[in-house]
Amino acid sequence: MSILKNINKVFDHRVRLGIMSVLMTNDSLDFITLKKLLDITDGNLASHIKALEKENYIKIRKSFIGRKPNTQYSSTHLGTLEFKKHLTALEHLINIKI
Amino acid sequence: MSILKNINKVFDHRVRLGIMSVLMTNDSLDFITLKKLLDITDGNLASHIKALEKENYIKIRKSFIGRKPNTQYSSTHLGTLEFKKHLTALEHLINIKI
DNA sequence: AAGTTAACTTTGTTATACAAAGTTCTTTAA
DNA sequence: TTAAAGAACTTTGTATAACAAAGTTAACTT
Numbered sequence: 001m002s003i004l005k006n007i008n009k010v011f012d013h014r015v016r017l018g019i020m021s022v023l024m025t026n027d028s029l030d031f032i033t034l035k036k037l038l039d040i041t042d043g044n045l046a047s048h049i050k051a052l053e054k055e056n057y058i059k060i061r062k063s064f065i066g067r068k069p070n071t072q073y074s075s076t077h078l079g080t081l082e083f084k085k086h087l088t089a090l091e092h093l094i095n096i097k098i
Numbered sequence: 099m100s101i102l103k104n105i106n107k108v109f110d111h112r113v114r115l116g117i118m119s120v121l122m123t124n125d126s127l128d129f130i131t132l133k134k135l136l137d138i139t140d141g142n143l144a145s146h147i148k149a150l151e152k153e154n155y156i157k158i159r160k161s162f163i164g165r166k167p168n169t170q171y172s173s174t175h176l177g178t179l180e181f182k183k184h185l186t187a188l189e190h191l192i193n194i195k196i
Numbered sequence: 197a198a199g200t201t202a203a204c205t206t207t208g209t210t211a212t213a214c215a216a217a218g219t220t221c222t223t224t225a226a
Numbered sequence: 227t228t229a230a231a232g233a234a235c236t237t238t239g240t241a242t243a244a245c246a247a248a249g250t251t252a253a254c255t256t
Contacts (some may be wrong), residue, residue, distance in 0.1 A: 002138075140204070205249080
């Protein structure tokens with residue numbers, strides 16, 4: 001059994017790690033905010049969001065703020081749970097003694 | 099400027115993160131030990147090792163133990179430095195407040 | 197001489213990441 | 227009432243990365 005067994009592949013990429021990290025301390029964030037925080041193209045952001053959505057790690061709420069369309073992203077219960085597990089696995093990994 | 103700016107892409111993959119992690123607490127480890135710890139094929143391990151070697155993050159020492167060939171891998175000064183930077187960046191990322 | 201093990205390298209395939217361009221919907225300006 | 231613009235995508239195409247499996251080399255062991 002590998003020392004990597006509890007490392008979640010979905011969170012293995014910096015962009016998805018970044019998205020989940022900021023969604024831990026923010027109830028929800030919109031597309032543009034995420035895009036600016038991560039400094040990536042909108043297409044690229046959309047695809048990473050989709051990967052997290054596919055796993056039910058984040059959820060989407062569409063609305064209008066004033067008269068502008070606005071999409072808010074937030075972590076699901078599952079997403080929060082799995083992300084915390086991943087962080088615990090990371091901690092164990094970087095403190096490992098063989 | 100992105101919240102990911104200090105995240106090192108070389109350490110972005112779980113296998114390379116795993117290799118560096120175990121090399122932090124072990125002066126050196128050999129190929130077979132790494133292979134067992136990570137539970138990956140030897141070809142795959144060799145290519146991840148190569149990626150770290152290319153960046154001068156790990157160094158190789160070939161010798162014989164008794165009469166068996168043995169290759170020991172260890173972190174370079176640069177590797178240790180950059181890995182610690184990466185871990186600090188990770189900590190900041192997962193504790194980020196916007 | 198034949199088999200074994202360590203540590204690779206090579207080959208080929210699949211998956212992932214990414215930019216850039218195109219799309220849809222809606223508002224705001226001329 | 228047409229035009230421009232912005233948000234949030236989707237599509238397309240390309241480049242890179244990851245991976246398994248098979249092949250290779252050098253040395254030992256039997």
